């Protein structure tokens with residue numbers, strides 16, 4: 437009798453083992469076909485000091501760009517991991533092909549296009565001026581004679597240089613945009629020039645700092661953000677297709693609304 441119940445017990449245990457093994461197999465097969473044929477996770481690099489596009493929450497990179505790249509990669513059938521490396525290192529990592537994609541509110545321009553490939557546009561931006569509420573600066577021209585803080589090697593730096601002259605002594609350059617804003621708050625600069633969404637969000641989220649944003653469309657051009665790839669990257673075609681797909685299926689609008697509370701102008705991005 438004892439032997440029989442032991443046998444029964446052993447059978448039940450092995451049955452349970454087989455069932456869990458089957459369950460696991462099911463889990464594996466839920467990954468997309470591409471992941472199976474190419475299980476590698478793409479390395480995405482960013483400068484997580486540019487809220488709301490990318491910033492650190494603890495040691496986690498979060499922001500619109502992170503949600504966007506996750507949605508695009510999912511659509512394209514790739515696994516991705518976003519890593520904070522800093523602004524200048526993004527360009528080094530991509531050029532040397534140590535990373536697969538850079539995403540960091542990166543403006544597509546002719547100079548960068550010589551060394552990198554870019555996806556189709558995914559965000560419309562322009563530089564704006566961040567100043568104390570009581571500042572009398574009302575335009576780009578009025579930056580002349582003032583001390584301006586910018587993030588090094590950004591279109592903000594370029595724009596200020598074209599207004600004040602290259603290597604002007606009154607342009608203070610910082611490794612990241614938060615340091616440029618700190619300089620303004622401490623009185624070491626009279627203005628920061630950076631992407632509109634970033635400075636607008638900063639003012640909105642920090643009312644006690646008493647700052648405002650000055651807009652001047654005659655001094656600052658329209659810019660488009662793109663995903664940045666090493667030259668000749670085979671990923672570009674898949675990711676372009678996926679960006680267009682999430683424009684069409686509403687996923688882009690969903691993410692955009694979560695971060696900005698308004699409807700995106702997808703038609704301008706697609707044009």
Ligand code: ARG
Pocket residue numbers: 482483484485486490523540541542543544561587589590591592612613631
């Ligand atoms: N759009 C500007 C540029 O491409 C600034 C981007 C800065 N991004 C960042 N994550 N710090 O030059």
